[in-house]
Amino acid sequence: MSWLAIDTTGVNCTVALRLPDGSEHVLSEPIGRGHAERLAPMVETLFKQAAITPNALTRIGVTAGPGSFAGTRVGVAFARGLALACQAQCIGLSNLAVLARQAGARPALAVLHDAKRDEVILQVWRDGQTTGPERRALNDLEARLIDLGGVDCLVTGTGARHVGAGFDDLGIENLDPAALLAMTGELSASDNPPTPFYARPPDAKLPGGVAPA
Structure with a gap:
């Protein structure tokens, strides 16, 4: 079984792949913006490095937030589409x-x-x-x-x-690809659907000032 993990919710665009033999391939770029343009080429590069085709995937994990609104949408939409094409399970990973x-x-x-x-x-x-x-x-x-x-x-x-100085801060802010892959393999797809979790509703409005659903 091969697993793919995707994170586009922050400044990094990260893709990680675990193969059946336990080996891992990781690409991560601190791009800030432009996840939609970089994600697919990075995944393609990862497949070439690992010498596998997308159909080898059995699980795809994607960070669902909270994080960047646009980045979260990009990652979740890509993961859902790829999972459908590959008939793989798609798992939503909580950033928290x-x-x-x-x-x-x-x-x-x-x-x-x-x-x-x-x-x-x-x-x-x-x-x-x-x-x-x-x-x-x-x-x-x-x-x-x-x-x-x-x-x-x-x-x-x-x-x-x-938070005030009375609480000890562990200083962990960046998501570790190894943790993403581990949770992709451990979590139940039925209990963890790839549903975006936004910190707040979008500011954009439809014509007439209507908030999008």
């Missing part, structure tokens, strides 16, 4: 859960995504259990962290910079 995995087992851990506009997306893991992700304003963030994770809760992610 990927960062939590990279942090390792902790008694209490909060992963925070900087949602801008004085807000973060927050998810807490404590004693092996997790809350659902939630949007929180910065003015009540620390009280919420203590409520969910306790005073010794560790923090990480792009939003951790907004």
Whole structure:
């Protein structure tokens, strides 16, 4: 079984491939913007390096956010289309859960995504259990962290910079391709559909000021 993992939710455009023998091939470029133009050529290059065809894929994992609005749409749409063409399973990977995995087992851990506009997306893991992700304003963030994770809760992610010095920041912000591949192989496709998770609805409006569905 061969697995492909894709991340286009941040400044990097990352594609990673794991082959049946356990070997891995990874391409990652810090492009900022332009994921739509770079993603397909990078995946094609990866297939050539590994000497396989797309039909060899059995699983495709894609980061579904929270992250860049445009980048998330690009990655999810590409992964869905490729999975349909290859008859592979498509798995949505939570950016917050990927960062939590990279942090390792902790008694209490909060992963925070900087949602801008004085807000973060927050998810807490404590004693092996997790809350659902939630949007929180910065003015009540620390009280919420203590409520969910306790005073010794560790923090990480792009939003951790907004937390006071009383919380230890692990400093993990970038997604590790190895973690993406591992979760692509472990997670259930039925329980983790490739559905985008946006920090907030798009600012764009349809004619007449109607918000798109």
